[in-house]
Amino acid sequence: xxxxxxxxxxxxxxxxxxxxxxxxxxxxxxxxxxxxxxxxxxxxxxxxxxxxxxxxxxxxxxxxxxxxxxxxxxxxxxxxxxxxxxxxxxxxxxxxxxxxxxx
Amino acid sequence: xxxxxxxxxxxxxxxxxxxxxxxxxxxxxxxxxxxxxxxxxxxxxxxxxxxxxxxxxxxxxxxxxxxxxxxx
Numbered sequence: 331x332x333x334x335x336x337x338x339x340x341x342x343x344x345x346x347x348x349x350x351x352x353x354x355x356x357x358x359x360x361x362x363x364x365x366x367x368x369x370x371x372x373x374x375x376x377x378x379x380x381x382x383x384x385x386x387x388x389x390x391x392x393x394x395x396x397x398x399x400x401x402x403x404x405x406x407x408x409x410x411x412x413x414x415x416x417x418x419x420x421x422x423x424x425x426x427x428x429x430x431x432x433x
Numbered sequence: 434x435x436x437x438x439x440x441x442x443x444x445x446x447x448x449x450x451x452x453x454x455x456x457x458x459x460x461x462x463x464x465x466x467x468x469x470x471x472x473x474x475x476x477x478x479x480x481x482x483x484x485x486x487x488x489x490x491x492x493x494x495x496x497x498x499x500x501x502x503x504x505x
Contacts, residue, residue: 342491343491344487344490344491345490381486381487381490382490383486383489383490384490394483394486394487394490396479396483397479397483397486397487410483410487412477412479412480412483420482420483420486421486
């Protein structure tokens with residue numbers, strides 16, 4: 331888990347997760363326009379984080395697979411993108427997953 | 434809810450100052466041209482949904498759940 335903290339507003343932060351650890355089959359397809367905005371030449375240059383919404387219980391907590399943060403590690407540019415893939419939702423239940431052993 | 438059928442190139446007016454024109458249409462999408470005053474916000478609905486989800490995600494996370502997740 332990663333905490334994304336706003337520098338302008340100290341009360342604003344998000345809990346991010348590595349989606350591939352929780353959902354090994356996650357395959358975000360970034361659009362050409364988003365790639366250009368991030369100054370990336372290839373989708374391989376992009377790493378992804380998903381925003382989680384932590385509720386009272388783990389079972390009720392969700393991750394946003396529809397709108398991940400796409401990060402171009404080469405130039406440190408990032409943006410939240412919206413995937414055109416109907417299989418991913420804004421509120422994917424976290425409770426149904428388990429991490430692999432050793433993580 | 435009002436449902437209208439329009440063909441490519443046809444348009445409709447909303448409230449005298451907004452015109453929607455169907456520019457093109459495919460089997461799974463339509464391309465719309467929207468002519469509206471600058472002060473009228475136009476957002477793809479999924480953006481609105483994403484913004485609402487972000488707002489909820491940024492609300493205070495429960496310490497207890499975080500601990501539980503870290504143990505997993």
